Amino acid sequence: MRGRLDGGRDGVSTIASVAALAGVGVGTVSRVLNDSSAVSGSTRMRVLEAIEALDYEPSAAARALSTGRTSTIGVLAPFFTEPSVVERLRGVTRRLASSGYQVTLFDVELPEQGDAALRSLAVKGRVDGLLVVSLPLSGPQLGRLRTTGVPVVFVDRRVEGATAVFSDDEAGGRLATEHLLRLGHERIAFVGDTENGPFGFTSSEARRRGYEQALHEAGIAAHPEYVRRGPHRRDAARAATHELLALAVPPTAVFAASDHQALGAVEAATMAGVEVPERLSVIGFDDVELARYCGLTTVAQPLESSGARGAELLLDALAGCEPRSQELRLELQVRGTTAAPAGCSTNVMESRPIRTRLLNGMMREPKQFEGET
């Protein structure tokens, strides 16, 4: 005997009962189920009828054991600490909806703990493929993942020798900073994540490097006091901005490593009675829905597409084709939280329509491109 409740919890019908009712062998039933080989029209008909009559549904577990495939794709991510991940997940499910694959979530909020546990749980006979989103895995973890032989695709993370969907955070940092510079800002601060965040998020640092480069190219000396790092939370960004504003020579603009943090910066300014963008410009990164809604100027990356694209690459891998990593384009999205610094009339063209942009950003989401160079 096995553990199964003999009472008959399940629909009772198995491939054997179908075969019996149809008066054929189980092999034949399996064939019509997978419409493999040729099955004579008449038998197929009988089998179909039996299936119908018994309300039969094949057991996923048995099928998985037999074929070695689960029709399930795992998604490993910090879903709720990182709001952008939810939008990426949407892309994943959309793309996978018609693929015949289920989606199993592995929510990793805590550093190693969750990860370590899930890494092993995730892979063995539970999923055919794995999507790792916005989560940098350590070397050993990566190695372990590889030995399982399960195809893995990384989204929002570039990994040596692995297929991934990512964007150039450094370039994004430059994009943001250059926008601020063009507006006439010179005292530009950066608010990002601590270097050893919960998962060692590296995007923030890459973005900071871009910021530094842009300043350097503009011939502006980096001011260490203007660089603030803290936990990846809105209140931390708020506190950091609060400190920045209290400086003897406060910045006139803040580049935040994420929209979430940018909104924290906006809050801090608001609370301190500093108008945005009149007296403080704020630019974020990601372009999450909230940013669109709040009219936040930001560096947009296609979040939903990244998830969809990642899912697609994984599907390719599952189908046997060797997928190629892909870089997604970043785009400056100018909305209402950046403007020329007070008392500066540089770039009037760019500074006056701010208010209109604010509305546009909120209401119509125009694709605004920056004139390059």
Place this chain on the structure above:
Amino acid sequence: MRGRLDGGRDGVSTIASVAALAGVGVGTVSRVLNDSSAVSGSTRMRVLEAIEALDYEPSAAARALSTGRTSTIGVLAPFFTEPSVVERLRGVTRRLASSGYQVTLFDVELPEQGDAALRSLAVKGRVDGLLVVSLPLSGPQLGRLRTTGVPVVFVDRRVEGATAVFSDDEAGGRLATEHLLRLGHERIAFVGDTENGPFGFTSSEARRRGYEQALHEAGIAAHPEYVRRGPHRRDAARAATHELLALAVPPTAVFAASDHQALGAVEAATMAGVEVPERLSVIGFDDVELARYCGLTTVAQPLESSGARGAELLLDALAGCEPRSQELRLELQVRGTTAAPAGCSTNVMESRPIRTRLLNGMMREPKQFEGET
């Protein structure tokens, strides 16, 4: 032969290889795996070593087939059309994180299509239990679900004879409307969902009934023109509010059936140059994160808790205890989008906490449209 790639994709190690290496029978290995019965300390040790050496991980599929349980809980919901669902999901995953169950998502965005497909896919050998969130199933669908014998718990939906976590939408509708009445409003409009929305969402209608009751009790005649129903989308709510504002005698307050729709109402007002809350009060429902952030007055329901509680009830059911349905409390959350109607100074106290008006400040740019060149 079976379909399995003989090449050795997987970690190759099975319970048999472990048994061989440890020089014991598979039964014994299974015992230490499930630390069932007593296994002599020394053998257990040897087995553990073998497991370690082989980097062995039991196959979920085989286990599922053998035990009839999958250690997986399915969550059926319209994750991305209904933002509140994401917050509920967060509660679900949090509660399930330490339970040993995986979470498989069944995203249902389209009416029957998705649902019909998933209903069958979902249940047979894929999940041990099902959480149905914010999705009213039709009678036949419910019946079919029942015959599978899989325990089901409904979240945000009250179902006859099934265990569920829900709140009293009608009471919530009253709560919202009474708040508006107390502020001195008499011309109160309702913006909600069409009665036969994609899934036949009924919450909206229940909330409307509460609204009606409150008006009735206050001796205010219901004004049919003040009741607008449309698709559950922000732009639809915006359009509806636009029409309301264009009425000969426009309302001074809007009760929206959800925060999303309420924000649409705020947008419409903003675009029409009508200040919120000075000239139009807006109250929503749900208290999603965006609402908190935008300073929207709303009827709060514990979203995350509802998910967690639902998961807990399902766990109970899975453990054999008969779970009991539960009602969650609704609470008025007064923030920045409601105030006494213009020219009325009743209850100024109730109208707005200070710092939540942050976004309103950003959003209110009425002059824009008027002063457009």
Place this chain on the structure above:
DNA sequence: TTGAAAGCGATACCAG
């Protein structure tokens, strides 16, 4: 075309 039979990898009895 189709039936029979050998696994897939684990669990859980049944003797010893």
Place this chain on the structure above:
DNA sequence: CTGGTATCGCTTTCAA
């Protein structure tokens, strides 16, 4: 305590 062994439900050769 422990080693066999009979399943679980399905897929897939291998003959017929």
